Amino acid sequence: MKILLLGVGMQGKAALYDLANSREVTEIVAADRDFDALEAYVASREYGGRVRCEHVDGANSESINRLMAQRPDVAIDLMPVHFHNGVAAAAVKHGVHLVNASYATPEIRDLAGEARARGITILPEFGMDPGIDLVLLGEATRALDQVEEIITYGAGFPELEAADNPLKYKVTWTFEGVLRSYHRAGRVIRDGKIVEIKETEMFSPEQIHEIRIEGLGRLEAFPNGDALKYADLLGLDRSQLRNMGRYVLRWPGHCALWKTLADLHFLDDGPVMVDGTAVDRKRFLAALIEPQIQYGADERDVVVVRIDVTGRQSGEKKRILYQVIDRRDLETGFTAMSRTVGYTASIGALMIGTGRITARGVLSPINDIPYETFAHELARRGIRITSEFTAGD
Numbered sequence: 001m002k003i004l005l006l007g008v009g010m011q012g013k014a015a016l017y018d019l020a021n022s023r024e025v026t027e028i029v030a031a032d033r034d035f036d037a038l039e040a041y042v043a044s045r046e047y048g049g050r051v052r053c054e055h056v057d058g059a060n061s062e063s064i065n066r067l068m069a070q071r072p073d074v075a076i077d078l079m080p081v082h083f084h085n086g087v088a089a090a091a092v093k094h095g096v097h098l099v100n101a102s103y104a105t106p107e108i109r110d111l112a113g114e115a116r117a118r119g120i121t122i123l124p125e126f127g128m129d130p131g132i133d134l135v136l137l138g139e140a141t142r143a144l145d146q147v148e149e150i151i152t153y154g155a156g157f158p159e160l161e162a163a164d165n166p167l168k169y170k171v172t173w174t175f176e177g178v179l180r181s182y183h184r185a186g187r188v189i190r191d192g193k194i195v196e197i198k199e200t201e202m203f204s205p206e207q208i209h210e211i212r213i214e215g216l217g218r219l220e221a222f223p224n225g226d227a228l229k230y231a232d233l234l235g236l237d238r239s240q241l242r243n244m245g246r247y248v249l250r251w252p253g254h255c256a257l258w259k260t261l262a263d264l265h266f267l268d269d270g271p272v273m274v275d276g277t278a279v280d281r282k283r284f285l286a287a288l289i290e291p292q293i294q295y296g297a298d299e300r301d302v303v304v305v306r307i308d309v310t311g312r313q314s315g316e317k318k319r320i321l322y323q324v325i326d327r328r329d330l331e332t333g334f335t336a337m338s339r340t341v342g343y344t345a346s347i348g349a350l351m352i353g354t355g356r357i358t359a360r361g362v363l364s365p366i367n368d369i370p371y372e373t374f375a376h377e378l379a380r381r382g383i384r385i386t387s388e389f390t391a392g393d
Contacts, residue, residue, distance in 0.1 A: 001025050001353040004067055004096070006056055006087060007078035008032040008041070010173060011101065011127070014334045014342025015076055018381065020047040022346070024354055031056035031067055058083030061090065068094035074349040076100070078342070080174075084108065084124075092120055099348040101127025101341050109362055116361035123363045126348040128303060128340035129154025134230075134365035135374055136307040136322040136385065141234050143320055144311035148242050150231075153211070153221060153306040155249035156337040159327070160217070162299035168251040170293045172301050172337035176286035181248075182258055183267040183282075186223040188245035189238070197223050200267075203259035211249070213304065215325065221247035222255050233366050249304055295335065300328035303336035321388040329382070340383060347377045 001024050005016055008030050019025050028051045032038040035055040042051050057063040058079045068075065068090045077087045077100040084100055085107040091098040092115050104124040115122050125131060133154045141147050157163070158170045171178065186197040197207055202223050212218050224246040231238055261267060266285060271278035295301065305324040312318065326336040334342070351357045351373065359368050375385050 001074070001350075002027040002029070002072045003349055003353070004029045004031065004070070004072035004075040005078070006031050006058070006064075006067070006075060007080075008038050009078065010335070011338050011341040011345070012078040013041070014338035015078060015346045016042075016047075016051070016342075017045075017332065017334070018343050018346035019349070020045075020050060022350055024350055026050065027052065029054055029067065029070065029072060033057060058086070061086055064090045065094070068096050072096055074099065074353045076345050076349050078345060088122055088124075091122065092118060095120060097121045097123075097349075097352045099123045099126050099345050099352070101125070101131060101345050103130055104362065104364075112362040119360050121352050121357060121360050121363060123348050123352065123357070123365070123368075125365055126369075127342075127344050128156070128337065129224075129305060131344050131365055132305050132324060132340060132378075133307060135369045135371060136305065136324075137230065137309070138234070138366035138369075139371040140307050140309040140320040140322055141236070141311075144309065144313050144318060145315075146240060147234075147236055147309060147311040148240060149308075149310040150227070150241070150244045151247070151308045152227075152245070153247050153249050153304060154224065155219075156301055156303045156335075156340075157250055158295070159300045159302055160251065162295065162301070163251050165293055167257065167289075167293060168254050170295050170299070170301065171290055172295070172335045174286070175290040175293070176282055179267060179282040179285055181224075183262070183269065184225055186246075187226045187228045188223060189228065189241050189243055190245075192239075192242055194228065194238075200262055203255045203262055205259075208255050209247075210252070213306070213323075213325075216302065216304070218252060219249045220252050220255055221249050224248045230366070233364055295328075297333075298330065300330065301335045301337060302327055303340045305340070317391060319388075319390050321390075323386050324378075324383060326383050339381070343378070343381050343383065347374065347381075351377075 003019050019028050030051050031054040039053045074097040081102045088108045092111050133152055156172050183199045185199045188195050208222050210220050227244050227246040271280050303326045307322040310319045328335045
């Protein structure tokens, strides 16, 4: 199997490691904007000559098409999200299956018919969050005749010992991306009513709740975008849902700090004028803060994926809880975020390439991923899913 890996950053390096250690893979074309750094990185690893380095410019369609024209069996796109539409279009054009780890855009969903007609699988949203969470959500809801409550959590943050700065946070992907996710409108269902959350209100006290997780302790949760669209993907009747929400987890105190910064307009979308120069607020904050919140070589991050679903099965109240807690592997150096995103994307590509996923078109992890196979593949990589099935309250 020949795999094209686009983007070999933090998550891409984990995907490359996993692919290079997979017997099914005979050739990997690893492509990144920084070709020299990529070549040096690959030369420092023992990948048995199966990895060939290429330069890619995500903003240049010719660059993408040149790599797709080499006809890999599957491509994995871990470049910045604003390149995903062009990559997906090129994949369909050249007849290449595709996996990425970001939310499916309308433009990618519009490719469904053409991809299906050409026998191509596009699997977006296949990382940690979105990704692992959606597979678990689909499995949990299918086990119930009626779903009444869905509360999900997806988060990456430092172990408490490593949360040694005022943010109580360190970065495992671009901090600019984190900041953009901190200024996002959302929707939840509370007590049977749809609640619209403005992008400026996601850190407001009324949107925050606390949860205690065994082995970690007390954490605070804030809204993570629009939860209701997943009710539609699951085919659920919103009127039967008492509560539904998607949330991010952080150590206590994080939300209060970012509420203050949001109130001071640090996270606004519009630029601020400084001596006649337009300055993007989030890019400025990222450039200022990101160098100061890096992990040390012996520090670990934690990833939590938690799916808590309540409903009825054969008339009886049931609660289903799936959970993943992963930590940085200090031996390989890969963070928990890199493992759960990069390994998951690699698993998706391998499942498509080996025929364990046969559906064509634009797929959803909620409906189109065989849970048992996926759980087995995660466990082989040391990422374990725990489950609890209990009588509801």
